[in-house]
Amino acid sequence: PEDKELFEALLQTMTETGADFTNSLRGLSKLSLPGCQDFDSSLKKTKSYLLSQCCSVQELIKACQPRMDPRQLQMLMLLLSTNPSLLMQLGGQGKIMREFERMEKLEEVKDLTQAEKTGADDQKWTDWLQKYTARLRLEEQGVGDVQQLNNERVAVMNSNNPKFILRNYIAQNAIKAAEEGDFTEVQRVLRLLEQPYSEDVDLGELEVTAGDAAAATTDDDAGASASVIAKSAAAPGTATSCTGTAYDSRPPDWAVDLCVT
Numbered sequence: 001p002e003d004k005e006l007f008e009a010l011l012q013t014m015t016e017t018g019a020d021f022t023n024s025l026r027g028l029s030k031l032s033l034p035g036c037q038d039f040d041s042s043l044k045k046t047k048s049y050l051l052s053q054c055c056s057v058q059e060l061i062k063a064c065q066p067r068m069d070p071r072q073l074q075m076l077m078l079l080l081s082t083n084p085s086l087l088m089q090l091g092g093q094g095k096i097m098r099e100f101e102r103m104e105k106l107e108e109v110k111d112l113t114q115a116e117k118t119g120a121d122d123q124k125w126t127d128w129l130q131k132y133t134a135r136l137r138l139e140e141q142g143v144g145d146v147q148q149l150n151n152e153r154v155a156v157m158n159s160n161n162p163k164f165i166l167r168n169y170i171a172q173n174a175i176k177a178a179e180e181g182d183f184t185e186v187q188r189v190l191r192l193l194e195q196p197y198s199e200d201v202d203l204g205e206l207e208v209t210a211g212d213a214a215a216a217t218t219d220d221d222a223g224a225s226a227s228v229i230a231k232s233a234a235a236p237g238t239a240t241s242c243t244g245t246a247y248d249s250r251p252p253d254w255a256v257d258l259c260v261t
Contacts, residue, residue: 002135003135006131006132006135009128009131010128010132013124013125013127013128016124017054017055017120017121017124017125018054018055018059018060018063019050019053019054019055020053020250020251022161022162022165023053023248023249023250024050024053025161026157026158026161026162026163026248027046027049027050027053028046028132028157028161029153029154029157029158029161030042030045030046030049031043031046031129031132031133031136032150033136033139033140033146033149033150033153034133034136034137034140035137035140035143035146036146036147036150043129043133046129047122047125047126047129050125051118051121051122051125052250053250054117054118054121056114056117057109057112057113057114057117058253059253059256060109060112060117061106061109061110062253062256063256064102064103064105064106064109065102065106066099066102066103066106067099067102068095068099073096073099076095076096077096080096139153158197158199159197160197161197162196162197163196163197163198163199163248164192164193164195164196164198164201164239164247164248165193165196166189166193167251167255168251168255168258169251169252169254169255169258170189170241170247171189172255172258173185173241173242173243174186174188174189177242184206184242185241185242187206188203188206188208188241188242189241191203191206192239192247200239201239203239208240208241208242208244
C-alpha cells in the first residue's frame with residue numbers, strides 16, 4: 001500500500017510540475033541508495049535533473065489555453081441546458097468539463113512568475129524525494145554490500161525505463177527530412193530505437209556533425225528561447241538529431257502544436 005501511495009505521489013508531482021514523464025522516471029536511477037558514499041551528491045544531481053525536466057511558465061500557460069472554438073463551446077453549453085442527454089450521447093459533456101478545467105487552471109497561473117514556479121517545483125520534488133529516500137532505506141536493511149545492491153537496482157531501473165522513445169517531434173524531423181529526399185534521419189532514429197534502454201547509442205557513420213545540425217536547424221529552433229536551447233543542447237557524446245537536439249531531451253516548444261494523424 002505504501003509503494004502505491006509513493007508512486008501515485010510521483011505521478012502527481014510530475015503532473016503538477018509539468019515534468020517530462022519519460023525522462024523523470026529514467027532520471028530516478030541517478031539517485032544512489034542512502035548507504036552509498038555519493039548519496040548526498042547524487043540527491044542534489046537528481047533533484048537538479050528533475051527540475052530541468054519541469055515545464056516553464058510559458059509552456060504551462062500555453063498548455064492551459066482553450067482548445068475549443070468559442071462558438072463550439074457556446075453551442076455545447078446551449079445543448080447542455082436544453083438537451084443534456086443528447087450532449088452526453090455525443091460525448092460533449094467531457095469536452096466541456098476539460099475546457100472549463102483548462103480555463104480555471106489558466107486563471108490560476110496567468111500571473112505566475114518563473115521564479116515562483118521554480119520555487120514551487122523545487123519544494124514539491126524535495127518533498128517527494130524525502131519520501132523516496134525513506135523507502136530506499138528499507139531496501140538496504142540487512143544488506144552487506146550496499147554499493148552492489150545499488151548497481152543492481154540501477155540496472156533494473158534502466159532496463160525498464162527507456163532513455164529514448166519516438167516522440168512526435170523526433171518523428172516530424174525524420175518525416176520532414178525524408179520528404180526532402182534525405183533518409184539519414186530515419187535511419188538514425190531507427191538505430192536509436194533498436195536500443196531504447198541503452199545509456200550510449202553508437203550512431204557510427206550516422207553521427208550528426210556540428211555543421212549538419214546548423215544547416216538543419218528550423219525556423220522554430222532558431223526562434224527558441226535561450227533556456228529551451230540550453231536544456232535541449234546535447235552534451236558531448238550524446239546521440240543527437242539532425243537539428244542538434246539531444247534525443248533524450250525535453251521536447252522543444254514547437255512540438256506542443258504538432259498534431260498526430
